[in-house]
Amino acid sequence: xxxxxxxxxxxxxxxxxxxxxxxxxxxxxxxxxxxxxxxxxxxxxxxxxxxxxxxxxxxxxxxxxxxxxxxxxxxxxxxxxxxxxxxxxxxxxxxxxxxxxxxxxxxxxxxxxxxxxxxxxxxxxxxxxxxxxxxxxxxxxxxxxxxxxxxxxxxxxxxxxxxxxxxxxxxxxxxxxxxxxxxxxxxxxxxxxxxxxxxxxxxxxxxxxxxxxxxxxxxxxxxxxxxxxxxxxxxxxxxxxxxxxxxxxxxxxxxxxxxxxxxxxxxxxxxxxxxxxxxxxxxxxxxxxxxxxxxxxxxxxxxxxxxxxxxxxxxxxxxxxxxxxxxxxxxxxxxxxxxxxxxxxxxxxxxxxxxxxxxxxxxxxxxxxxxxxxxxxxxxxxxxxxxxxxxxxxxxxxxxxxxxxxxxxxxxxxxxxxxxxxxxxxxxxxxxxxxxxxxxxxxxxxxxxxxxxxxxxxxxxxxxxxxxxxxxxxxxxxxxxxxxxxxxxxxxxxxxxxxxxxxxxxxxxxxxxxx
Ligand SMILES: *Cc1c(COP(=O)(O)O)cnc(C)c1O
Numbered sequence: 001x002x003x004x005x006x007x008x009x010x011x012x013x014x015x016x017x018x019x020x021x022x023x024x025x026x027x028x029x030x031x032x033x034x035x036x037x038x039x040x041x042x043x044x045x046x047x048x049x050x051x052x053x054x055x056x057x058x059x060x061x062x063x064x065x066x067x068x069x070x071x072x073x074x075x076x077x078x079x080x081x082x083x084x085x086x087x088x089x090x091x092x093x094x095x096x097x098x099x100x101x102x103x104x105x106x107x108x109x110x111x112x113x114x115x116x117x118x119x120x121x122x123x124x125x126x127x128x129x130x131x132x133x134x135x136x137x138x139x140x141x142x143x144x145x146x147x148x149x150x151x152x153x154x155x156x157x158x159x160x161x162x163x164x165x166x167x168x169x170x171x172x173x174x175x176x177x178x179x180x181x182x183x184x185x186x187x188x189x190x191x192x193x194x195x196x197x198x199x200x201x202x203x204x205x206x207x208x209x210x211x212x213x214x215x216x217x218x219x220x221x222x223x224x225x226x227x228x229x230x231x232x233x234x235x236x237x238x239x240x241x242x243x244x245x246x247x248x249x250x251x252x253x254x255x256x257x258x259x260x261x262x263x264x265x266x267x268x269x270x271x272x273x274x275x276x277x278x279x280x281x282x283x284x285x286x287x288x289x290x291x292x293x294x295x296x297x298x299x300x301x302x303x304x305x306x307x308x309x310x311x312x313x314x315x316x317x318x319x320x321x322x323x324x325x326x327x328x329x330x331x332x333x334x335x336x337x338x339x340x341x342x343x344x345x346x347x348x349x350x351x352x353x354x355x356x357x358x359x360x361x362x363x364x365x366x367x368x369x370x371x372x373x374x375x376x377x378x379x380x381x382x383x384x385x386x387x388x389x390x391x392x393x394x395x396x397x398x399x400x401x402x403x404x405x406x407x408x409x410x411x412x413x414x415x416x417x418x419x420x421x422x423x424x425x426x427x428x429x430x431x432x433x434x435x436x437x438x439x440x441x442x443x444x445x446x447x448x449x450x451x452x453x454x455x456x457x458x459x460x461x462x463x464x465x466x467x468x469x470x471x472x473x474x475x476x477x478x479x480x481x482x483x484x485x486x487x488x489x490x491x492x493x494x495x496x497x498x499x500x501x502x503x504x505x506x507x508x509x510x511x512x513x514x515x
Contacts (some may be wrong), residue, residue: 005034010138012117013044018135023053023126025066032074035122044118048076049107049134051125052083060085064092071095078119082107082129085479104130108137127212145427146395147442147504149182151190151514153387157375158194160386161355164362165369170349172198174372176206176222181432181501182376182390183510185213190514192217200370204228207237220265225273229253233262238308242267242275244291245286247298247305254304263308266295266348268336270312270329278310279336292336296343309349309368310337318356318380326357330364358378378497383487391481392504396423396446399466407455408463414455420467423451425477428460432504433479434493438462442492445478446471 006018017038019031028050035046049069056063064086071079072094079095081087087100101107121138125131162171169471173196175182179187188210200220201207205217208231221232224239226249231237233254241247241264254262255479269276281290289297299307312333316322330352337350349367357364357375359381373380377389391474402422408414414422423446429435438457443450444464451464464477480500492496 005031007038008135008139008242010116010121010185014116014118014138015044015120016122016138017122018131019122019124023124025053025056025063025070028053028067028124029074030042031122031124032070032076036074037118038120044120045077046075046123047078047080047116047119048081049082049121049123049125049131050086051104051129051131052085054126060089061092064089064426066094068095080107080112082125087241103132105332108134113137136468144489144509145392145425145431146509146511147181147183148391148393148513149186149513150387150391151388152185153377153389154182154190154375155194156191157377157389158191158196158371161358161371161374163371164358165365170197170351170368172200172220172351172368172370173375173450174200174370175210176200176202176372178206178506180373180376180498181504184210185215186510186512188215188217189213197368202510204231204235204237207232208235211235217331224250230257233257233259238263238265240265240267241305242269242277244277244294244298247295251298251302251304254495258354260303262305264305266307266310266340266422268292268310268312268333270332270336272313272315272326274313276312289291292339296340300343306346307344307348308339309351310340311351311368311370312337314352314354314357317354317360317434326361330361344393352439373498376501378487378501380496382483383491383497385485385487388482388485390501390504392479392508393481394425394477394479396471396477397426397461399423399471399473409438409455410458411456414463416454418467420454420465421469422454423464423466423471423473423477424461425464427479427508428458430459430505431501431508433457433462434489434500434503436493437489442489443484444480445484447475448483451477464473 008016010016017035028410076095079093079098081100082104087102090100099112107113119380123131173191175184175188178184192215198218198220200222202223204221207221210219219237221237221239227314229250267276268279270279277295278291284290314326314329317326333352341348351366351368353365353369358369377386377387400422402420404416404419408422427433435457438453440452443452444465446469449469451466451469454463454465478484480489485498486500490500
């Protein structure tokens, strides 16, 4: 059975064991066993926070009597039940110290929550109970590397790009790659509140995550896998279609489910030569058929899917160097998409502009635009920062004086030129701090001052030179963000800010700021 238990230091002497992946009775027993065996519970109370269990196949009475007996066997001393069903079955729980709340929020507001201390707490809840909030509240907040995401800045950026658009031009917001690292769920909720027309993700699973988090907005899947059609139908996710093979498989899958009129988005290749139907056919052999002709023919002779939109992608909308080629791409798109439209009585939305395109070619906004990097605060035309959305920060773990004849880090690469003060920070390449930033190639900010990375960046830790900087252990360090643009890092790495932003690993906690 797939299990993922996280153990974390909590507030007030608590240890948290977090298992929010499963909510069934078998995994409960495994997790309880895990808690019971932990060597560190010496003298500390063992507490279980449990939500209602769904789909057990048992009656509630039997189910919770069973839960109670497992808890008894595994030494649970305090039981906190959350949810209407558990509350109703309170009598079945034979643990002397027990409390029940109808929701996670009620529990967080309660005296019982405030009084948690020196306990080993197993937290096990079905996702819908929002136990994430609970663990967030219980976690100790020091020594953390976090990505602080400013949702107001995100909205300001959205409005900046909207200012280039006509009032009836629709907008697709790209929340692929976990919203360029910012965290797809929270970003999508914010965008939904601001009534964008579409959200777009790369794969179906990303779309499912959004649906499960309560996102009801239209969702486009940019790179649908052949194996995920059923998932897309079940969660009302609209695939992009870029090839005949994909189209054929999709039509078959829809027919099998008895589905008709399923919306799809047709991708045309106008010059990227990545994915898409060829909008600019090479000279055809005599009597040959262009891809657009063949596509129209197939679409007209089936009822399973309908083209809701047709689009293509600029290869260089962010640079005047490619203006001529962009114009050529647009012309190819314009021609091919008009032919597609002419073959159907319903409106097919046409779209081509990405973030840079919206600014650079507002006259090519057509019916809809696709906003990506700009939403996250980087203007890809000149790498200017709009409103900073993501700030990656950490804290100083330890500081030491290192004489100049010593070296710092692996392979002795941190050669010192003076007696130095070196600070260690809990972020490494496994968090997305690229190892090529090390050995003095880049810096972070400590109390507003530049502190270069010394020696090789390690997996979980990096060392920085804070000689002459007024700082102490526990002080905050900015890796990139409001004071140090992410583009400083991407320039240093000879890459684009997209790569730095999407490279922040999952283990870095996202914290959302909204006024
Ligand atoms: C990612 C993506 C975009 C967004 O591009 P930005 O440069 O981030 O605005 C637009 N269209 C397609 C097809 C994409 O894959």
